[in-house]
Amino acid sequence: MKTAQAPARSAAAPPLKEGPRPAGRPTAPRRPLSRRLTDQARAYAFLLGGLICFALFSWYPAIRAVIIAFQKYIPGSSPEWVGTANFTHVFHDPEFAAAWRNTFYFTLLALLIGFLVPFVTALVLNEMRHMKSFFRVVVYLPVMIPPVVSALLWKWFYDPGAGLFNEALRFLHLPTSNWTNGTSTALVSIVLVSTWANMGGTVLIYLAALQGIPGELYEAAELDGASILQRVRHVTIPQTRFIMLMLMLLQIIATMQVFTEPFVITGGGPQDSTVTVLYLIYKYAFQYNNFGGACALSVMLLVMLGLFSAAYLRLTRTDD
Amino acid sequence: MTTTIAPPPRQAPPAAPRRARKRGESAAVRTLVSPLALASRRGKTVYWTVFGLVLFLFALAFLFPVYWMITGAFKSPDELNSNPPTLAPEHWHPGNYGDAWNLMQLPDHLWNTVVQAAGAWLLQLVFCTAAAYALSKLKPVFGKVILGAILATLMVPAQALVIPKYLTVADLPFIHTSLLNNPAGIWLPAVANAFNLYLLKRFFDQIPRDVMEAAEIDGAGKLRQLWSILLPMSRPVLGVVSIFALVAVWQDFLWPLMVFSAAPDNQPISVALVQLSQDVPQTDLIGAMVIASVPMVVMFLVFQRHIIAGISAGSTKG
Numbered sequence: 328m329k330t331a332q333a334p335a336r337s338a339a340a341p342p343l344k345e346g347p348r349p350a351g352r353p354t355a356p357r358r359p360l361s362r363r364l365t366d367q368a369r370a371y372a373f374l375l376g377g378l379i380c381f382a383l384f385s386w387y388p389a390i391r392a393v394i395i396a397f398q399k400y401i402p403g404s405s406p407e408w409v410g411t412a413n414f415t416h417v418f419h420d421p422e423f424a425a426a427w428r429n430t431f432y433f434t435l436l437a438l439l440i441g442f443l444v445p446f447v448t449a450l451v452l453n454e455m456r457h458m459k460s461f462f463r464v465v466v467y468l469p470v471m472i473p474p475v476v477s478a479l480l481w482k483w484f485y486d487p488g489a490g491l492f493n494e495a496l497r498f499l500h501l502p503t504s505n506w507t508n509g510t511s512t513a514l515v516s517i518v519l520v521s522t523w524a525n526m527g528g529t530v531l532i533y534l535a536a537l538q539g540i541p542g543e544l545y546e547a548a549e550l551d552g553a554s555i556l557q558r559v560r561h562v563t564i565p566q567t568r569f570i571m572l573m574l575m576l577l578q579i580i581a582t583m584q585v586f587t588e589p590f591v592i593t594g595g596g597p598q599d600s601t602v603t604v605l606y607l608i609y610k611y612a613f614q615y616n617n618f619g620g621a622c623a624l625s626v627m628l629l630v631m632l633g634l635f636s637a638a639y640l641r642l643t644r645t646d647d
Numbered sequence: 648m649t650t651t652i653a654p655p656p657r658q659a660p661p662a663a664p665r666r667a668r669k670r671g672e673s674a675a676v677r678t679l680v681s682p683l684a685l686a687s688r689r690g691k692t693v694y695w696t697v698f699g700l701v702l703f704l705f706a707l708a709f710l711f712p713v714y715w716m717i718t719g720a721f722k723s724p725d726e727l728n729s730n731p732p733t734l735a736p737e738h739w740h741p742g743n744y745g746d747a748w749n750l751m752q753l754p755d756h757l758w759n760t761v762v763q764a765a766g767a768w769l770l771q772l773v774f775c776t777a778a779a780y781a782l783s784k785l786k787p788v789f790g791k792v793i794l795g796a797i798l799a800t801l802m803v804p805a806q807a808l809v810i811p812k813y814l815t816v817a818d819l820p821f822i823h824t825s826l827l828n829n830p831a832g833i834w835l836p837a838v839a840n841a842f843n844l845y846l847l848k849r850f851f852d853q854i855p856r857d858v859m860e861a862a863e864i865d866g867a868g869k870l871r872q873l874w875s876i877l878l879p880m881s882r883p884v885l886g887v888v889s890i891f892a893l894v895a896v897w898q899d900f901l902w903p904l905m906v907f908s909a910a911p912d913n914q915p916i917s918v919a920l921v922q923l924s925q926d927v928p929q930t931d932l933i934g935a936m937v938i939a940s941v942p943m944v945v946m947f948l949v950f951q952r953h954i955i956a957g958i959s960a961g962s963t964k965g
Binding site: 391466523621 | 680797801802820920929932933943944
């Protein structure tokens with residue numbers, strides 16, 4: 328093992344980081360074929376477990392989604408090809424339009440609320456000179472509470488009768504709301520839950536980004552007589568624009584897949600006002616037993632999310 | 648959990664860019680508001696007013712709901728629905744927690760969750776590390792293609808593929824076995840985690856080849872090199888991957904809901920909470936919610952420094 332193949336070290340001290348290998352070093356191609364084959368076999372032995380899992384649970388399902396979308400699929404019996412029937416069936420489902428409308432509306436609201444609130448929070452937190460780590464821990468705490476618990480907790484708060492929110496509104500002599508029981512307020516209520524539960528991570532990332540802004544920029548702006556708001560507009564926002572855009576795309580991808588909150592809190596109601604696309608996929612599969620329709624929907628969602636993901640990856644790539 | 652894990656954190660061992668952070672703690676870094684403005688009497692008044700307001704709002708928004716949950720479970724059902732509500736329980740009923748514990752079979756469901764999370768964590772560590780090691784150091788043919796195919800799954804959001812994944816797990820190709828109602832239905836799909844694998848590979852890439860070659864000259868086999876050289880050097884990234892893996896399984900809902908839909912006794916706590924929420928008294932449900940949150944919150948409080956640093960590190964891009 329260690330005799331013939333041991334790479335002859337060049338006299339110069341080896342570079343600390345892995346750089347281009349110095350010429351003249353005996354490398355793999357010089358080894359005999361049998362040796363290279365055992366090397367490869369060994370490499371693939373290490374890869375095997377991971378490869379099988381990726382093949383079974385990532386690559387195969389992605390291909391299968393597309394196949395089943397064109398099939399009538401009932402578990403246990405052999406599938407039949409039905410052309411685009413699943414797609415036309417899904418298109419004519421009144422819930423289809425509602426689900427996409429809700430998903431887009433939800434994403435829009437999540438962007439308005441879930442984007443602005445963390446940014447302002449991070450901006451204010453960055454100015455705090457005391458108890459910094461306390462604020463960080465507290466803002467991240469809800470992220471660590473299981474999403475199901477957050478959903479159940481807020482469901483209880485939203486209760487129109489004895490819920491905390493209406494009690495507080497009554498205490499302040501303000502008009503109460505139906506929250507998740509009203510068709511017009513249900514979706515907004517759910518956006519509030521998911522913002523509360525998820526904003527911690529976003530705030531922390533913004534905070535890190537804000538700390539990367541060179542202080543001289545603020546000093547220069549101040550010397551030019553810029554007010555605080557002007558400094559936010561002309562220094563902070565341009566300096567964090569890249570991260571803002573990235574988090575925005577991530578948030579779009581995440582919110583378009585929302586499921587737990589509507590499933591737990593409203594069950595898609597009232598009157599389909601909180602049915603999301605993923606929820607509809609779940610319903611097609613497990614309530615209507617229509618796996619073809621579910622996969623047709625999945626493919627549509629996949630294409631939509633794939634576009635956003637591609638944009639996201641492109642952004643992070645160019646930064647490298 | 649999907650929301651804001653953010654860009655693949657640059658897992659360089661924390662080094663240079665951390666400097667500014669440390670100083671920030673003692674208010675030496677220039678931010679939006681100039682230190683000069685804060686030093687004046689008026690500046691100080693404004694600062695402390697804003698500080699108090701922020702503290703109050705944070706406590707109200709993030710701590711009060713948790714307080715309300717914990718104390719709510721101590722109230723009697725009548726008091727819980729009383730109008731106006733009581734700020735603290737008039738009579739403490741710690742028995743609610745015990746009722747929740749027994750009525751909802753929480754020990755069983757917690758144990759299921761632990762088994763599922765631990766298995767997923769272990770398999771992920773073993774298979775993802777091995778694969779990342781192979782891709783990073785062993786130069787397999789088609790390694791680039793494989794890495795590309797793995798990274799491509801990052802672009803395909805997991806939730807959009809749950810149905811075909813479910814159908815695959817229900818009837819595995821070639822061997823035609825079903826992993827439904829079985830913890831393996833959680834474990835094996837968890838291994839296909841491109842994000843964690845990529846984190847590991849990126850970290851391994853930074854470990855110089857010469858270290859490995861030195862070990863090879865000393866007669867260490869590939870497995871020995873991984874175990875005795877690479878892994879001990881990779882503690883930080885292994886910690887991050889472990890936390891991500893555990894949290895992901897503990898918090899997941901949709902996937903275990905599907906896998907264990909026919910076996911209520913095997914459900915993890917998140918699924919069981921929702922399934923049983925209609926059948927138990929409200930006070931017991933709230934008690935169960937508190938109990939379900941404890942493990943992750945405790946883990947967070949213990950490792951908060953690492954978790955917060957890990958998340959923040961994701962975005963320090965100049």
